[in-house]
Amino acid sequence: MIEGKKIKAKKRKHIIGILVEDHPGVLAKLSGMFSSRGFNIDTIIVGKTAIPGISHIIISLMGDDKTIEQIEKQVNKLIDTIKIIDLSPKHSVVREHCLVKVASNPKTRADLINISKLHKTSVIDISNSSMIIEVVGKPEKINNFLELMRKYGIKEISRTGINAMQRTRDNNHK
Amino acid sequence: MNGSEAIVKALLEEKVEHIFGFPGGAVMPLYDEFLKHQGELRHILVRHEQGAAHAADAYARVTGKAGICIATSGPGATNLVTGIMNAYMDSSPVIAFAGQVPTSLIGNDAFQESDMMGITLPITKHNFQIRDANKISSTIKKAFTIALNGRPGPVYIDLPKDVQTNEVSAEEKDTHIAGFKPVTAGHPVQIKKAAEMILNAKQPVIIAGGGILWANACPELQQLVEAFSIPITATFMGKSCFPEEHPLYLGVLGMHGRKAANYAVANSDLLIAIGCRFSDRITGNLQTFAKKSKIIHIDIDSAEIGKNVGVDLPIVGDAKNVLQQLNQMLKKMAVKKKNIKWAEKMKRFIQECDCSIDVKGNPIDPRKLVFELGKVLKEQDIVTTGVGQQQMFAAHFLKRSKPHTFISSGGAGTMGFGLPASIGAKVAAPDVQVFDFDGDGSFAMTQQELATAKEENIKVIAVIMNNAYLGMVRQWAELFFDRRYSAVHLKRTPDFAKVAEAYRLKGIRVERDSEIGAALREAYKSDEAVVLDVIVKEEANILPMFTAGANTTDMFGGCIKIKGKLF
The missing domain is CATH 3.30.70.1150 (ACT-like. Chain A, domain 2)
Incomplete structure (x- = not known):
């Protein structure tokens, strides 16, 4: 959530974990959203999780806090997204x-x-x-x-x- | 039960009564099934798939239910795309079906194959390709859940031909969508903070967006406005969510909005924005927009909050629920506070910006046409519009006070929306009169839907503000390109009254201001669709306006009667 109008515009590295439903087209939806909204991905990996039917996507990217917040919200909006996990190096x-x-x-x-x-x-x-x-x-x-x-x-x-x-x-x- | 039977069954379970569509090879099994359900499921044959999507869109806006459209694979499906995009931009719950080549041929560049999953990806809330007849019922159920809940939006469903004929052996029952949990109620802590901010504000203004209409939150909104005398402006998409004759209603804001609205927002100390997304047409220059105000942003889509404008207090939730919570909280706080001074100032400003002008003379002034249209309209009648000058004339000068009586293409600005939208609206509300207030350029883009109106006996009244130009582009060329007119003159071709006659409908050509009223009344009484071709002044501008990206207070031209400083 944004508190106040002043948001730090400093860019830093972010790592976002995304749990998604595992069916065809999910990666296309995610990457399509990134490109249509002009967000740049540094690295992306996709793999299975311990739960059948759920895949894990891990994205790393550079951005200021406002951009990252917007990215997380847009990712969350995708129907196939089940959960977003903050994977900042502090806790991961x-x-x-x-x-x-x-x-x-x-x-x-x-x-x-x-x-x-x-x-x-x-x-x-x-x-x-x-x-x-x-x-x-x-x-x-x-x-x-x-x-x-x-x-x-x-x-x-x-x-x-x-x-x-x-x-x-x-x-x-x- | 085969796939097509399962599709119809699923639609009937969702209480679908009307479908707008156009058949073709890849949906013939489904169309064959429609024949057996003519009594309960009315299929309206349009003349171009774009019309089906727009009609479904308007149908959804009038009823609040999902609007259904259908097309065949390939070009049929791609013709839906503009309409789906339009629905996406204006958050309209359209469910679009299209046929697809059989699953065995997908990816082979088969006849009339197109990758609709890829094409509709960025313009839908979600899309599905049903590859297994057992998943038809569950997928359609999910599609309705997604389209109608949270922020509404279009869903596309791809129907390979073999799935329509395959037997349903073991229907999938699970319709749970793990990743779909829209927030509905506002967080109590945020509600309390909002109430405090409202009580502490001296110059508050409400911006009401399309979200108010989708949430049916109009009564709650009016309650908030009246309890604290808060001046209110609507976004273009919010038009008709608040009685326009109300003394606290500032008019529509934004580029082509009312001066009163833009100035009030610029001079407010608190903005309460509900169900809007701060589009560039509203904010102008983001650096200067509402610089003095604190902003409370209430929206069901958390991604809209903070996207364009930084906010001081975000509240994620359904507009109706949040407003109810807020009204209750304010009542509990029991502070009798009305911002009388600010409200009175705004009321005076509203009067001075009043735009109900009866401009007499010939050639006809567009404002005269809107003025006369306003006189024949009953409160519950619906007006759809094309896109361009006539749309902005309607937004500015035509008063609409009942929710869902003004239907227009906002975010997308899709020319050609008006006529098919009027058809969809009329099907949704057969007991009221539906007007398509259109332009000559816009109307010509989808005029073939007159055949739909004729053959399906859907009575709409198309009023064409015919200025012989692509008027809005011409206006911009006049204002920003030193009147260099590049490809904007339409030279009054065709004769739209005769076009109507070619479709075996009534067409009336109006050239004098004195004839407008009688022609509108004649159309109103008619049993069939009517086209009014109203010849208006060629180079009239819709003003006031501000330039794209300019400050909202730097409006030029327009209808302020009394000069002098108000702030």
Whole structure:
């Protein structure tokens, strides 16, 4: 709800979880609404939930508070939307999965494997000219790792987009 | 029971009595079924699917029930699109059905296939494609629930041809929609805050939108206005929700609204906006709109609150419920407070802006035509309009005081709305006279529906304000493009009286101001549809107005009788 007319216009990253009915066309309705209202999505992932017939869509995007509020209301208006979950990093676990193909040769291979170990990532495929490394973690961790890989020569990147889940707070221990 | 039988059964269960439509290959099984139900389900054959959608739209606005239209697949369905979009913009509960190629051919670019699910996606409240005959009954039930509850809106249903003929073996019973929970009552804390704000306000103004009409909240609104002498203005969509002869009624606000209304809003210290969405035609420049006012925004659609204008107090809920709650709360607070000084000032202003003007002379002044129309109209008669100058002349000068007696295309501004809408309104309210107040440009877009009026014996009276121009575009060209007229002159073709005669209906051409009254009265008495082709001044402007995006107080032209500063 808006209180007062002054709303902070500062843009920041938001993560919104949306529970939707799982039937054909739902994603089209959601993405169609985003494009027709001029909202930009940074990342989007769709998957099944523990409940049959209900899918989970997780969207990350940049926006000021007013825009985000309007987006949430418009998403809520879609008949297929069952619930919106605030997945701000404050209360949630946020992770992303990334595969990166880096150029490698016998000289750099050991280096790459060491860096990979230090960052708790896994080397999952090695060829004569490149290797594929799997990185899982917060998006910032992936960004940092990719930055390190840059000087070796990144050939391909495939990122899933942000996945997130609300933490459960146990009130008894407060 | 096959699919078509299930569709008709579901419609009858929803108490549907009228359907506007146009058949074709992909809906023939359903049309075949209609034949067996002619007594209980009247199908009105239009001459273009757009007409079916507009008629259903107007039918919904008059009755408050869902309006039903139907078309075949492909071009039939795409012809509905303008009408569906129109209903979407004005929150009208139209349920549009269209045939589709058999499920086995969907996606194959089969004959008369079009992706209507994709096309109607951004212009409906929701859409369904029924791929299983067992889901017909539950889907139709859901469609009615969605269209009519919360903020009303159109629902589209895609009916593949094989589903219409398949046997229904095990009907789905579950009609629960998990994600659809419209808020109906206002939050008590917000209601209390609103009551306090109203009691503390010195210069309050109410903006009443179309939501008042959809919620049937007119009596509650009047109660609030009269209890505290709060001046009230209506949005274009709200017109007819409040008696226009009332001393506290400021008129319609906005770009082509009444000066009194725009000035009152600009100088208010509290705006109580109910069931409106602060469209750009109302706010003008958002930076300066109602700068001095606190704003209470009451709407059933939370997404409308804060969308265009920042608000101080949001209340999500049905206008009728919220107004009842608010009236009760104010009564409980038992403060006898009337804003006499402000109200008296507004009353004086309203009188000075009064627009009931009888402009004599020839060629006919459009205001004279509206004036004469106002004289023959009875309170319960319905007026639909086309889109353009004549629509704004009607909004401004024609007084409508009974709810749902003014039906027009607001958000979409769809030319050609008037005639099919009048047909839908007449079917919905057969005991009153229905006028289509139209323009020569607008009327020509859907004039083929005269055949519908003739063949289905639906008596409507089309009054065409014929200025030989696309008048509104011409007016803008005059005002904002140095009178460079680009493709706006219609040169009085066709002769609309003769067009009426070609449809074997009565057509009357009116050229003198002295003839208007008699012609209207003759049309009023007629048993069949009548077309009045009224030849008016070519270059008359509808004023006052403000420019798109300008301050609402920067209105020019218009009908203020007494000069001088009021604020």
